[in-house]
Amino acid sequence: MIGLCAISCSESTSPSMDSCSPSMMNLPGGISVIPFSAHQSYSQPVFVLGRALFYEGNLSGDASVSCASCHKQAFGFSDAGNIVSKGVASESGMRNAPTLINSAFQASFFMDGRSATLERQIEDALRSPNEMYATDSIVKKAVINSSRLSQLWKQAFGEQEITLGGVSMAIGVFTRMIVSGSTPHDAFLAGNQSALNQREQRGKLLFDGKAHCVKCHGGPHLSDGLFHSTGLHTHYYDKGRYYVTKSDADIGTFKTPTLRNIALTHPYMHDGSLPTLRSVIEHYNAGGKQFINKSSDIIPLNLTKEEMDDLEAYLHAFTDSSLIRNACLSKP
Ligand code: HEC
Ligand code: HEC
Numbered sequence: 001m002i003g004l005c006a007i008s009c010s011e012s013t014s015p016s017m018d019s020c021s022p023s024m025m026n027l028p029g030g031i032s033v034i035p036f037s038a039h040q041s042y043s044q045p046v047f048v049l050g051r052a053l054f055y056e057g058n059l060s061g062d063a064s065v066s067c068a069s070c071h072k073q074a075f076g077f078s079d080a081g082n083i084v085s086k087g088v089a090s091e092s093g094m095r096n097a098p099t100l101i102n103s104a105f106q107a108s109f110f111m112d113g114r115s116a117t118l119e120r121q122i123e124d125a126l127r128s129p130n131e132m133y134a135t136d137s138i139v140k141k142a143v144i145n146s147s148r149l150s151q152l153w154k155q156a157f158g159e160q161e162i163t164l165g166g167v168s169m170a171i172g173v174f175t176r177m178i179v180s181g182s183t184p185h186d187a188f189l190a191g192n193q194s195a196l197n198q199r200e201q202r203g204k205l206l207f208d209g210k211a212h213c214v215k216c217h218g219g220p221h222l223s224d225g226l227f228h229s230t231g232l233h234t235h236y237y238d239k240g241r242y243y244v245t246k247s248d249a250d251i252g253t254f255k256t257p258t259l260r261n262i263a264l265t266h267p268y269m270h271d272g273s274l275p276t277l278r279s280v281i282e283h284y285n286a287g288g289k290q291f292i293n294k295s296s297d298i299i300p301l302n303l304t305k306e307e308m309d310d311l312e313a314y315l316h317a318f319t320d321s322s323l324i325r326n327a328c329l330s331k332p
Contacts, residue, residue: 203314231288
């Protein structure tokens with residue numbers, strides 16, 4: 001399916017864009033449909049417009065930054081290599097850009113969960129001074145000044161006025177199509193015993209057992225969608241979920257990220273403070289640092305070096321190599 005798409009989806013307006021429809025995307029086992037916004041269901045022209053806008057630098061205040069500047073397909077739609085991402089005028093935010101994979105299935109957005117819908121989150125990213133610093137008039141100008149975008153807008157929305165809200169809806173449809181469900185891990189769960197080698201299978205047993213990663217990183221998206229502190233620091237400069245709830249018990253807690261494509265999205269944690277997967281495993285193996293709100297599930301694991309190697313190998317089995325090459329999701 002993906003192979004077909006890789007050949008036929010390269011031209012944004014060709015009728016073969018049909019092979020980029022939601023039913024052609026690979027979903028994780030047990031999930032049969034991609035949820036779309038109640039305000040904007042899937043339509044082919046809106047998807048094509050959203051894809052163009054996702055890659056469009058002129059939507060930002062100084063025409064320098066697009067969504068793809070910080071959410072790069074080759075790195076699982078994260079900003080690999082950058083500890084915190086640079087937005088307009090090289091303004092840095094304080095967090096490491098997370099992957100966008102399987103966002104459609106999330107109950108809340110941002111690492112502190114401050115946004116309840118994906119489209120709301122996207123509107124925030126567009127307006128934020130640390131990210132794109134856009135306004136209604138900037139996005140309107142960007143669309144009107146480009147004959148290609150004007151045409152795509154007409155095909156998607158007819159005579160409807162060009163607004164930042166409409167742009168967010170279209171980018172939302174594109175973002176919801178970034179789904180991953182075909183990894184060696186998924187193939188193994190589906191019954192293909194040879195999809196994981198011996199080392200990866202031992203890693204899976206540790207993930208589900210002795211290292212109990214599955215307690216928070218379980219289910220089809222490898223995340224419980226809840227907020228925990230992993231004892232990353234003894235003092236949290238970024239207070240995380242506390243900003244939303246104002247409850248002391250939430251200081252230093254963050255939404256559990258998905259582990260899909262985790263091998264591609266270094267550095268790790270909300271502040272990018274752990275450079276490699278190995279350093280993340282060592283952090284958990286030590287049981288994190290002393291911190292008042294640390295989850296009771298973060299305890300010393302006593303993994304041997306051999307076991308840490310196995311666990312690390314299994315984390316690589318979450319890489320979806322078809323997704324990062326899927327032309328439906330590439331720059332048009
Ligand atoms: C300057 C870099 C930058 C740009 C540009 C940017 N983002 Fe982000 N994005 C981030 C960072 C950093 C976070 C995490 C912020 C947080 O949790 O507070 C994030 C979070 C997100 C999330 C939430 C993911 C989750 O798991 O909760 C989504 C969805 C998202 N961005 C989509 C977009 C879209 C769509 C665009 C374009 C309109 C965009 N971003 C532009 C850096 C960026
Ligand atoms: C108590 C719940 C919990 C457990 C158990 C847990 N994690 Fe996490 N994990 C989280 C949370 C929450 C974060 C985000 C923390 C932050 O950003 O400060 C995270 C972050 C990560 C990250 C970085 C993700 C990214 O995108 O930066 C990796 C990798 C990871 N965990 C792997 C593991 C492994 C491997 C195990 C088992 C050894 C494990 N986790 C056990 C909750 C948990």
